[in-house]
Amino acid sequence: MSRNKKRNLGIFDMINPFDFRYYSRNKEVLEKCAPFLSEEGMIRHMTEVEIAVVKELEVEGIALKGSANDAERAASHVTASEVYEEEDRIKHNVRALVNVMRRNMNEKNARFVHLGVTSHDIICTADSLRYKRFVSHALVPELRKLEKLLIDIALREKSTLQIGRTHGQHAEPLTFGFALSEYVSRLGGRIMRIDEAASNLVGKISGAVGAYNASSLLLKDPVLFEKRVLRRLSLKPATHSTQIAEPEHLLDLIHAVISALGVLANLADDMRHLQRTEIAEVKEEFLSEQVGSSTMPHKRNPINFENVKSMFKAISPRIVTYYLDQISEHQRDLTNSASSRFIPEIFASLFASSVRLRRVLSRLRVDAPSLKSNFNRSRDMIRAEPLYILLSYYGYPNAHEKVRQLTLISEKSGRSFLEAVKGDKELRRYLMKFTDDQMKILENPEYYTGMAEKKTASVCSFWSHQLKL
Amino acid sequence: MSRNKKRNLGIFDMINPFDFRYYSRNKEVLEKCAPFLSEEGMIRHMTEVEIAVVKELEVEGIALKGSANDAERAASHVTASEVYEEEDRIKHNVRALVNVMRRNMNEKNARFVHLGVTSHDIICTADSLRYKRFVSHALVPELRKLEKLLIDIALREKSTLQIGRTHGQHAEPLTFGFALSEYVSRLGGRIMRIDEAASNLVGKISGAVGAYNASSLLLKDPVLFEKRVLRRLSLKPATHSTQIAEPEHLLDLIHAVISALGVLANLADDMRHLQRTEIAEVKEEFLSEQVGSSTMPHKRNPINFENVKSMFKAISPRIVTYYLDQISEHQRDLTNSASSRFIPEIFASLFASSVRLRRVLSRLRVDAPSLKSNFNRSRDMIRAEPLYILLSYYGYPNAHEKVRQLTLISEKSGRSFLEAVKGDKELRRYLMKFTDDQMKILENPEYYTGMAEKKTASVCSFWSHQLKL
Amino acid sequence: MSRNKKRNLGIFDMINPFDFRYYSRNKEVLEKCAPFLSEEGMIRHMTEVEIAVVKELEVEGIALKGSANDAERAASHVTASEVYEEEDRIKHNVRALVNVMRRNMNEKNARFVHLGVTSHDIICTADSLRYKRFVSHALVPELRKLEKLLIDIALREKSTLQIGRTHGQHAEPLTFGFALSEYVSRLGGRIMRIDEAASNLVGKISGAVGAYNASSLLLKDPVLFEKRVLRRLSLKPATHSTQIAEPEHLLDLIHAVISALGVLANLADDMRHLQRTEIAEVKEEFLSEQVGSSTMPHKRNPINFENVKSMFKAISPRIVTYYLDQISEHQRDLTNSASSRFIPEIFASLFASSVRLRRVLSRLRVDAPSLKSNFNRSRDMIRAEPLYILLSYYGYPNAHEKVRQLTLISEKSGRSFLEAVKGDKELRRYLMKFTDDQMKILENPEYYTGMAEKKTASVCSFWSHQLKL
Amino acid sequence: MSRNKKRNLGIFDMINPFDFRYYSRNKEVLEKCAPFLSEEGMIRHMTEVEIAVVKELEVEGIALKGSANDAERAASHVTASEVYEEEDRIKHNVRALVNVMRRNMNEKNARFVHLGVTSHDIICTADSLRYKRFVSHALVPELRKLEKLLIDIALREKSTLQIGRTHGQHAEPLTFGFALSEYVSRLGGRIMRIDEAASNLVGKISGAVGAYNASSLLLKDPVLFEKRVLRRLSLKPATHSTQIAEPEHLLDLIHAVISALGVLANLADDMRHLQRTEIAEVKEEFLSEQVGSSTMPHKRNPINFENVKSMFKAISPRIVTYYLDQISEHQRDLTNSASSRFIPEIFASLFASSVRLRRVLSRLRVDAPSLKSNFNRSRDMIRAEPLYILLSYYGYPNAHEKVRQLTLISEKSGRSFLEAVKGDKELRRYLMKFTDDQMKILENPEYYTGMAEKKTASVCSFWSHQLKL
Numbered sequence A, B, C, D: 001m002s003r004n005k006k007r008n009l010g011i012f013d014m015i016n017p018f019d020f021r022y023y024s025r026n027k028e029v030l031e032k033c034a035p036f037l038s039e040e041g042m043i044r045h046m047t048e049v050e051i052a053v054v055k056e057l058e059v060e061g062i063a064l065k066g067s068a069n070d071a072e073r074a075a076s077h078v079t080a081s082e083v084y085e086e087e088d089r090i091k092h093n094v095r096a097l098v099n100v101m102r103r104n105m106n107e108k109n110a111r112f113v114h115l116g117v118t119s120h121d122i123i124c125t126a127d128s129l130r131y132k133r134f135v136s137h138a139l140v141p142e143l144r145k146l147e148k149l150l151i152d153i154a155l156r157e158k159s160t161l162q163i164g165r166t167h168g169q170h171a172e173p174l175t176f177g178f179a180l181s182e183y184v185s186r187l188g189g190r191i192m193r194i195d196e197a198a199s200n201l202v203g204k205i206s207g208a209v210g211a212y213n214a215s216s217l218l219l220k221d222p223v224l225f226e227k228r229v230l231r232r233l234s235l236k237p238a239t240h241s242t243q244i245a246e247p248e249h250l251l252d253l254i255h256a257v258i259s260a261l262g263v264l265a266n267l268a269d270d271m272r273h274l275q276r277t278e279i280a281e282v283k284e285e286f287l288s289e290q291v292g293s294s295t296m297p298h299k300r301n302p303i304n305f306e307n308v309k310s311m312f313k314a315i316s317p318r319i320v321t322y323y324l325d326q327i328s329e330h331q332r333d334l335t336n337s338a339s340s341r342f343i344p345e346i347f348a349s350l351f352a353s354s355v356r357l358r359r360v361l362s363r364l365r366v367d368a369p370s371l372k373s374n375f376n377r378s379r380d381m382i383r384a385e386p387l388y389i390l391l392s393y394y395g396y397p398n399a400h401e402k403v404r405q406l407t408l409i410s411e412k413s414g415r416s417f418l419e420a421v422k423g424d425k426e427l428r429r430y431l432m433k434f435t436d437d438q439m440k441i442l443e444n445p446e447y448y449t450g451m452a453e454k455k456t457a458s459v460c461s462f463w464s465h466q467l468k469l
Helices: A002-007 A017-023 A027-037 A039-059 A067-075 A080-090 A093-103 A119-156 A176-199 A222-232 A248-274 A303-324 A343-362 A368-378 A381-393 A399-413 A417-422 A425-431 A436-443 A452-466 B002-007 B017-023 B027-037 B039-059 B067-075 B080-090 B093-103 B119-156 B176-199 B222-232 B248-274 B303-324 B343-362 B368-378 B381-393 B399-413 B417-422 B425-431 B436-443 B452-466 C002-007 C017-023 C027-037 C039-059 C067-075 C080-090 C093-103 C119-156 C176-199 C222-232 C248-274 C303-324 C343-361 C368-378 C381-393 C399-413 C417-422 C425-431 C436-443 C452-466 D002-007 D017-023 D027-037 D039-059 D067-075 D080-090 D093-103 D119-156 D176-199 D222-232 D248-274 D303-324 D343-361 D368-378 D381-393 D399-413 D417-422 D425-431 D436-443 D452-466
Strands: A161-166 A169-175 B161-166 B169-175 C161-166 C169-175 D161-166 D169-175
Touching (some): A017 A027, A027 A119, A027 A343, A119 A248, A119 A343, A161 A176, A169 A176, A169 A368, A176 A452, A176 B248, A248 A343, A303 B248, A303 C303, B027 B343, B039 B067, B039 D017, B119 B248, B119 B343, B119 B452, B161 B176, B161 B368, B176 B452, B248 B343, B381 B399, B381 B425, B399 B417, B417 B425, C027 C039, C080 C093, C119 C343, C169 C381, C176 C248, C176 C452, C176 D248, C248 C343, C248 D176, C303 C343, D027 D039, D027 D343, D119 D176, D119 D248, D119 D343, D248 D303, D381 D399
Antiparallel strands (some): D161 D169
16 A cells, blocks of 8 residues: 555655654664654653543543553554554544544443543643653753763863863963863753753643633543642643643743753864864874765864754754744644644754763863963963962052053063063062962963862862762 | 044934834833843943952952942942943953043052953853842833733633634633633743742852962952852852853843743734634723824724734744854853843843733723624534533443534534534433533533633632732 | 664654654655655765766766766665665765765776765755755745646635735725735745745865865866866856855755745635634635544634644744854864754755645635625725725815724714714715715725735736746 | 933943944944934835825826925924824824824825825835845945955965865865955855845835725826836835735845855854964954953954854844744734834844954954964875875775875874875885876975965956956
8 A cells, every 4th residue: 555655664765864864873862762752652652641531530430440451451552653544534643543542442441532631631741741751761861971971071180281262262271171060060050950841841631722621521620630640640730721731831841951952062062173183182082994084084073073063053943933832822723733743853952962972072082282282372471360460469550451561562572471571670579579379370370270170179079969970 | 522423322313123112212111121231231230240349359358448439439430431432442341341440449449440350250240130130120020010910800800701712713611811811820930930040140250261260369269259249249159150151041041031921922912813803802992092004094903912922023033042152162252242232132022011011901801792792603513522522421432423423414404503412313312311510511501611710710829829919 | 683673663763743744644745855855865866976977087088988887877776774884884974875886886997986076075066956956846846836726716716805904903805816816926936036046056076175176186177077067967066165065055045945935824824814713714625534623523623724834933943053054164164064954854844835735725615705794894994094095185184083083983872984974064075076986985895995806817917927837 | 301301311221232332333334324224214214205105196196286395395304203202192103204294294285195005005115215225325335345355365365375174174275365265255145145135125005905995096007106106216016015015025135134144254253263372374453452351461352253253143043033024914914013123233233244344354464374384284194185086096996995094004103194105015006107296296285275276366256247346
């Protein structure tokens, strides 16, 4: 049958790169994400919600004893393919699932499946269920592994001198571990935000317009009934719902996920730039068979870091779709239906990017000689800041301007800045006030790393405790 | 001087509609927002941070006694105009502010202003300070007023029958108050999220690359110093910072604000559609002098609701800018500088939209006859759902399909659906099982409002308590 | 092998709704799009570019006679699956394709495949090739069918009276055909824009940094060589290229496609609202087996129109990704690689939405009684505009204000507006000046449709000629 | 009056950074943009359209002789401030303008102002008029100056050796002029696109729903009348219009402008990276009084290039607003009103960014020693590509893999790549086949710049002719 042939399409007949490239090619990504994010996974979660309803109807004495077991048994044989065939016939996806479940049930029990609920009771609840589970079973565990790895590297490199950079210009020195601890902190914060947003996801069993019209025909307290059904699924009910649950809960999760991807993208971007030929402070390990360029055999391109940034650019604008989906006319229009089907891709993009970053970071090589030689380029000039501050402190009236002038003099004369400073008569009486420690920093700017090392340790310690790593 | 002339531009020489139209024209908006969101307001907050630093330097024994008072006095004379003139000269905005402050100070104290801090210590901290204050002093109070008004209307109309609508089609009945309670709940949730996000904003006094390089020259414990300066401003320090604070805290606030605007836009959109000529369930009050159309004198256009939706379309895509600004190379590049200057507009758009909605909702007229006549269009057909559910419940095997067939028969025959149902012999023995209450609903579908009224009350009560309204 | 198992994933193991739902389920969409938009299709086009290069190398006397035929034969056996396996090994997709092609070739010819070109010579050129063909072979023919259908309906309904609506309020009358001719015109314009943008797509055979470094080793005139290779593929060379072609050409096509989807979305939105229960001017035909709601058997939801709008909300923000991809550092960074793989989905979304709209519009029923009764609601009041204009014309000083007052009087008194007008003594001497035609319109506002009918005809005629339909 | 006080707000009471910082502070930007993009400018253009209508009504014999002159005279006294005051009273902006114009006219003429037209006839036409003029009088002349400057620099530096970079890694050599000619070409293309889009802007005089209802009361051929009015303004009529003109024409211009900003942003980003301390191939000239950092006196930050990229991030997502505004219900809803008022900012951002780039590029210093020393880092290794290609050409079977191996050997052994090559016995017989020219390149990779110099010249020449510079 042509239908069947169509369904047996190969993976390379797909048009979405997630499916044929980033998700299905990667065993680690596929196995963790599929149960929650695939269409098969969605249908699995929908049956689970249908069953929870029947169970509670049984408790209420409405469904016949044994109906829930019957439904559960029937559901275990349902496949997405079968549901889609039924949908092709009747043009309604939830009713299709219900029909397919019922077919496999004893006729006397069948009618209790979906009794008193509406399609979106099932869909909204199943989505919350699968996304919440995805976060706790797959996404957060993955991000915690990445966080742990970042902490390990940050602590390992907490004393490795690196020149700090602002505007792409050498600024003040710090340590490589300190630079990484930025990401420890930002990723830590995002993990907490994701966790919180997922735990706020709600279900609903409130019927076609949210007023419990249907269920109140059968039940004394349909609001309590909703609560009990959802408790079976470890979900809370929405404070209010229409045909659908309030969109803001899921929207907050999408925001948390995209902003976490933004943190990974920034990390990736930094690593990418640190691999520039002229900077070369870090290196991705290359496999011996790996080809860098189809035409330049010597190239070593930071393709993994580039991929993470590219994914961020592809995914981040999509948040706008979900702001737009906040607007649903009256008790709901369906213009959020197709669009909401793209949400799993957003979640998978963060998961896949984290897996990718872990792999490449675990083999990252930090190049000490490059760090040193880059620092040395500015070793002389970075004395400008501590000098200006100490001069100010010791009472020199317009120290910032004075020091700026001295940097210009040094640049023009070719003498080192330190020599220019020492040669300046006006400054002499101020320099004499400097303490030994202060003078040591001026002479050896590699000591001018402030609290970099201590702060690395405290940031890593804070997040280890906070996340119980 | 041409400079001056340029600065004396009139409001209609501006190109941004916020400035010349939505913000400055509206006294209520202007007076509440300007202290925090205008450029003058920003400079005011920057001076406040500079002063807090000097105060703490005084406590540490670094600044001379009286320096902070001197700075405070000097700052009170500083105008944005003066700062901009200095910036035109030296091309650096924070240094310009520092110069202007120092000019007005005793020379011996002047050098302690900005000692040991970097521009973005001041800017990031001042931004957090003004946005946090804006939220607590202006935005949340405004949104709470709107929430209160929504609760009042929802309770007033909690028993007003309205036909529920999904896909633009009549669905099941509910009440107008219940429909509004959706927005009570969603706006309530957003107020809490905004509040939380604002309280998470952080400051930083950690220097040019975040490692406290400069401050550690002068202070034993620069991390503690940072904490103390910020405590003066009721802010927490960032867990980690580079030249700038972690961007995610402010990003979360932007998200919370835009998603709140989305809730207002949905409400506005609903009200807009309820004003359609054919629906006419609500009306905006028109002023006697108001003109609806320059050419159709009878028009009554829902321009306020349209404006709120339009503002949402203008503002919501801007979140993407701030995702992009998460990426800042190494210890910071400046490519987030111009873009971050547009943030106040986002905040003002929510404020202005709330003020606008309050005004129009407070005069909203609910048209009872239209509600009734719209309901009556579907009075007969909405029996389909309760009938199908009760038939299922009482054991009719394929009730959904049966009822669907009956709706088609009724449509074709021109007989009412109720007559078609009553005339169906097969159904007779099932209908006989219906309880009186169930039969009453079938006969009088206006009773088929489920928990609409009770739920309205409970939602309003929940949010009144939650927000202490 | 686990590898293989992974590759044999079923369609419902996918996470992207395009793949499992909108594209692969629809035979018409799949068959037209797959050759160009699937990964298999991409690899097919890449081999075609590789072959064109070998052919031209043969012409230049560099490749051995017969090499191109050999390459062509070898390429015919290449599958995406094989290429991906090789890529898994060597981590470079184009080199993988080259390896796989060469394996099947005579050793003496093999080395001429990819000689002197770089990966992105192949990728950029293949993308331009497949997208250009997709537009001319699939997308534009499909859109032309939709345009033709719109013209047919517009002409059929060119005299069908409909009340015009602005702000959701009844405005002046027009015809249903005139309303549709808006979309004839806007879609016509987009078809031309898409066509133009596709014809501007360029290829490039200029090497790793665009300076023809490699090809200039072998060839006297590498610029001419590039032109000849591309002429074989009916493509123009880029005016300038780096490793990649200028991104703006493809960006313009993406813009044209998304803006065309916007036109379809507006059409869909109008049809959706015209199906509102209270308006009911059009109806989608429902299949006899179709289920409208899982719980409300009588519902007839405009799901196809909703789907088109939803798709637009899902796709339109993605343009931002491609603005961001305009920025590629120096001669190219790879941060546009993953993101550019999502482009086919954008193109498929327009194709699928057009197919969907055609199907539903071809069965659209226009409900004459509803059109009439809706018009009648405002029949009286719409006289306000012609009256005000004619009064002005005949010299009444402040006609707009006068008429506005009369509408208020009519509203309050309950008398018809026409009666209020006729009863106004002040107006009498002006009304007497009205011509018969003018009076006829005032008496019978259904004639007040201006040029609606003529304009419908001229718009349809214009676009039929313009597009040679 | 409090009203007045509010209107006399200073520039620093504004919240939009465009108004107080980027637009009004910059004389060049302000003077060129204000006549078209300010609110005062908009009102000026609206009066011009109103006058054109009266003129044509006079020609048609409908308006009294002299009415148009009277209107023109009256209009010359109208100020935005006055119009806004009237709008505050009657809540309708176009009617306010009409009232203010009429007040200043002879009573017998006054009624012909706005006779037979609707607000959006005026607004849409005035917007097209001012944007078209802005493009031709301000934007394109400015962009042409930038293009000219880029051509000058590209030609000046067409032989300046620079290492090409892909993925941030050294690739093949080219010239600095060639690198710049990328932007000559891309900006050239965008100028043409902007020009074309602006010339496609249309006006409309077709009334409240686009069907010429009102004007057909007065005129025999209202379509011809529309054409004549618009011809006075050098505009074409829309092929079809509703209350508003088809949105796609203006949308195309917005796209062209944003994508041009994307080109500038990429250029700025490249220049930014070339200024990195480790690369240092270009330098922005610093003013002697300029301060780079408030705390690091030696810093030279590329703030102008950063600003351009930041502006692009702020502006580019806004396109989504205008896709959304494609959807306007029926003959128009007003949800595009507030949003469309933000369009001038988009145009001004490109103008201001171009002015900024011109200033900084005109003083850009190219640092020859840095270019040389950066090239030298990779001088040895870049031989890999020409070697691999020539080996392939001369029949070496798997040259790419062989050369890749040699690069690894060279890396490990510490010997130069050239030595490793020469020392390889297997290669000897192939190397002997190399021509002198080929060998020269292998020995001196600085000659391996392909067509860089020639291509620079041809690209610059092409665009000079194309744009008649």
